[in-house]
Amino acid sequence: MATTNLTRYLESSPPLFEAVFWASAVLLVAILLMVLGILLSRLRYIYLKRRRERIRRNWIPVFIAVRDGKEIEIPRVRRGEMANVLELWVDYRSHASAEQAATLDALASGLNLASGIEDILRPAVLNIVPPPIWLKRIALTAVQWLNSDSILRYVYEAADSDNLYLAVNACACLTRLKADSYEQEIVTLLFRFPDQSGYITAELRQAGATEVLQLMEPFIDDLPDNVAANFLALADFSQDRELLPLLTRRINKASSGRELAILIRTIGRLGDSRYRNVVAHHLSDERYYVRIQAIKALGRTGNSDDIPLLLPFLSDREWWVRYRAARAIIRLSDRDEQAIAQLRSNLNDRFARDILKHAITEMNWCLN
Numbered sequence: 001m002a003t004t005n006l007t008r009y010l011e012s013s014p015p016l017f018e019a020v021f022w023a024s025a026v027l028l029v030a031i032l033l034m035v036l037g038i039l040l041s042r043l044r045y046i047y048l049k050r051r052r053e054r055i056r057r058n059w060i061p062v063f064i065a066v067r068d069g070k071e072i073e074i075p076r077v078r079r080g081e082m083a084n085v086l087e088l089w090v091d092y093r094s095h096a097s098a099e100q101a102a103t104l105d106a107l108a109s110g111l112n113l114a115s116g117i118e119d120i121l122r123p124a125v126l127n128i129v130p131p132p133i134w135l136k137r138i139a140l141t142a143v144q145w146l147n148s149d150s151i152l153r154y155v156y157e158a159a160d161s162d163n164l165y166l167a168v169n170a171c172a173c174l175t176r177l178k179a180d181s182y183e184q185e186i187v188t189l190l191f192r193f194p195d196q197s198g199y200i201t202a203e204l205r206q207a208g209a210t211e212v213l214q215l216m217e218p219f220i221d222d223l224p225d226n227v228a229a230n231f232l233a234l235a236d237f238s239q240d241r242e243l244l245p246l247l248t249r250r251i252n253k254a255s256s257g258r259e260l261a262i263l264i265r266t267i268g269r270l271g272d273s274r275y276r277n278v279v280a281h282h283l284s285d286e287r288y289y290v291r292i293q294a295i296k297a298l299g300r301t302g303n304s305d306d307i308p309l310l311l312p313f314l315s316d317r318e319w320w321v322r323y324r325a326a327r328a329i330i331r332l333s334d335r336d337e338q339a340i341a342q343l344r345s346n347l348n349d350r351f352a353r354d355i356l357k358h359a360i361t362e363m364n365w366c367l368n
Helices: 002-012 015-067 082-094 098-111 113-121 133-146 149-159 164-177 182-192 194-207 211-216 225-237 241-251 257-270 273-280 288-301 304-315 319-332 337-345 350-367
Strands: none
Touching: 015 082, 015 098, 082 098, 082 113, 082 133, 098 113, 098 133, 113 133, 113 149, 133 149, 133 164, 149 164, 149 182, 164 182, 164 194, 182 194, 182 211, 182 225, 194 225, 211 225, 211 241, 225 241, 225 257, 241 257, 241 273, 257 273, 257 288, 273 288, 273 304, 288 304, 288 319, 304 319, 304 350, 319 337, 319 350, 337 350
16 A cells, blocks of 8 residues: 555656655665675675684694694694685795705695695686685795696796786796796796886896896897896896806996996896906996995905095995995905004094994994
């Protein structure tokens, strides 16, 4: 009866009133659905958070006991727990000593983590919702320790991903494993994401991707300056002195201050005294960041006879130049406090004396 009366009332009402009524009804339903969606999302977040906390409470004592070589009953990994267990395993494995690593690897084998990683990295065919990127990145980090050939093909597929961060993680994994054709994967990645080459090289050089430079040496001079500089940055953490001829040759062709600074920094880190003149030539560069790298490099490749070359930089207008000059002088003087004190007393510039005193104080603090 009430519905019939409402229908008659609406039929007899002006069209404008009817339109406002239905618009209000639709708006009310939309608001209710939005509130329901927010509520369900919040409930799901709370559920996942509490489940993660429960899993961590159950598994952290297990990982600690296994890491420390103690006897403990290993629980079974339940359905839905693999992601959190894998995350914990990677965390403990990343900070393990060689002995601890062996026991954690044995635990991973017993838990069949390799199978779980394969499920995470395998391209989603039947899954309505594929695993999130953060979980795939954790799985890729774990692959380097599990060394499973069955997983490796999925790592290559991840290296071709359109997601930059996933592709970088995959290439880092291939680099650490020294997998077949990993150099080509890195080169391809750098050309696929040219605007992100700085981030890519910063991540991959920590994985030991220096060999890519040897592969690219014949082509490096034909690359745009910014791309060439990022390739050369791969040598930052290298101890391979065979790269020095390439780096030195490139110095003479560097057209940008950024590339020149990278090259000088890398030569300095390799610490070969035969290249002392190469870096000393750039001490007077007008760009302060180039001067900084040249001073640091001379501190590693020079000797005590080079200290007079560095003294004028203690009065440079840039604080970082003065600071690096003071550090280099201390290094070249073999940290001889008496000689440094004598040197400081002969300085006329107050700023030069202050920065040298600062460097000496810092050195003593670090040694103590």
